[in-house]
Amino acid sequence: MLTVELDELDHHKDSVIGYSPWKTITQEMIQAFADATGDHQWIHLDVERAERESPWKSTVAHGYLTASLIPLLNQQVIDVQGKSASINYGLNKLRFPAAVKSGGQIRSKMELLDVSRIDDQRTLATYRTTVEIRGEDKPACVVENLAMYIR
Template structure:
């Protein structure tokens, strides 16, 4: 899979309004869900108890935490775009973000990315990306929204 290479603010601007690409599929496993529960102290049974989720849950299995799916964005972003020639990247914000469908355990997900906005803030590039996580075989996305990164490019 080829990634788009970006090495400057101007190169981001060249793709304004365009779809930058789509990540590879990633399978969300029960082990990953359990580790996320441990890291965040969110042990709600719909995520961590496969037996109870199967018999009492609305989905027939455990589901990934919404914030687990969100936390996959940096991993998936790096599959879409290779950014070089920068000193630092800052996760700056999230806007108009909606979780639309649950990600059932062992689902395959991937993320589509569009460049919505690119602003030069005195040498720092503020990049607004529309991101939509697709669940393989599901018409509704897991989520849709905007994330914002700040890139401090080298001069």
Template sequence: MTIKTFQTLSDLAACVGQEVAVSDWITITQEQVNQFAEATGDHQWIHVDVEKAKKGPFGAPIAHGFLTLSLLPRFFETSVAVVESRMGVNYGLNRVRFMSPVPVGSRLRARMKLLSSDAIDNNGQQMTWEVSIELEGAAKPACVAESVARRYP
């Protein structure tokens, strides 16, 4: 695993307009899908009924779109670090699209491009990222999202 490390928030902010990091691949398991269903109450059969899903439109159970989206913090945590940053918080999402179903057993990774970085209170930075979550072997990403986060020194 390679983490792109920056000393300061300013060092990271200098990367606006660039792809900053690409995460490692992670495999989506049925256990993750089932745990997500329990946590959210979304027990739709295309996610949790393996036998029925095999006969369904995707030929297998698929991950919830919001499960795919919820991996954003993991992708960032394992790909980008700022030494002189004590914390970061999610601030929101500007746009999210689920473009390809994610079959259980498939692998995902994220490409993270820094779109903007603006100074905020307490010497922080509000950063907007374009995150493309790639589905291994698929022509289209599983998900593309604009993620807004705040980081503080």
């Protein structure tokens, strides 16, 4: 994990910050996400049908489940010091190139694209997060995620 002072964050611009540990996506997580969002499509929940009919031969995680794990994964990659709070400010260019099968493992790769001082209290960081799938060529998710750091 990279530990960095907020005032020195820009020294890491245009570089890979690091990688999170691998996290397993369980069928229980997929079910809980489906229940929370109301997205009960069979490709996520019907294990027997998915094994027979889906192109992945398995149930798969919702793309937005994968995206929702980015804060959890990324907080294991970087620890920005000298702030009182971090706010998920938004996303740019969200894409889901590949599906994550139930039981698959993912991790995030973080790159710092930009750092902007908004005012004396706020700094906006733009990261490119690539959610990789263990053993797969294509990532599950690629996104520019924005973090607002408050002093």
